[in-house]
Amino acid sequence: MFSKDNLFAVSLFPYLGFLWFLTRSQETPRLALIGFYVLLVFVAVTIPAGIYAKVQYGEVLANIDWLHGSAESFLTLSNILVALGFRQGIIDYQKKQEETQTDD
Numbered sequence: 001m002f003s004k005d006n007l008f009a010v011s012l013f014p015y016l017g018f019l020w021f022l023t024r025s026q027e028t029p030r031l032a033l034i035g036f037y038v039l040l041v042f043v044a045v046t047i048p049a050g051i052y053a054k055v056q057y058g059e060v061l062a063n064i065d066w067l068h069g070s071a072e073s074f075l076t077l078s079n080i081l082v083a084l085g086f087r088q089g090i091i092d093y094q095k096k097q098e099e100t101q102t103d104d
Contacts, residue, residue, distance in 0.1 A: 015039075018036075019036055019037065019040075022036060028085075029086055029088055030085065031084055031085030032082045032084075032085025032089065033085065034081055035077075035078050035079070035080070035081025035082035035085055036078070038077055038078040038081055041074050042071070042072075042077075042078055045071050045074050046071045049061055049067050049070070052067065053067055053068075
């Protein structure tokens with residue numbers, strides 16, 4: 001039915017919707033939101049890297065280690081930002097709860 005390339009392209013639309021809702025809610029920790037947007041950078045880097053791997057080396061991206069690793073570094077950065085952002089969000093929430101309890 002769908003090739004993996006078509007599925008990849010179609011999956012971008014739900015992700016953009018996800019980002020739109022996260023951004024509109026204004027409740028997502030800023031650093032985590034940045035991390036989710038960096039995932040788009042990963043996608044934007046991976047596509048040309050895959051094309052380059054195919055044209056220059058006649059291989060899929062996963063078989064060209066230096067190129068694949070470079071592209072994947074953006075995924076790693078995205079994951080780190082999301083994790084640190086939600087960690088900070090939890091810390092801020094706990095501080096807010098403690099302040100509320102001491103005010104009572």
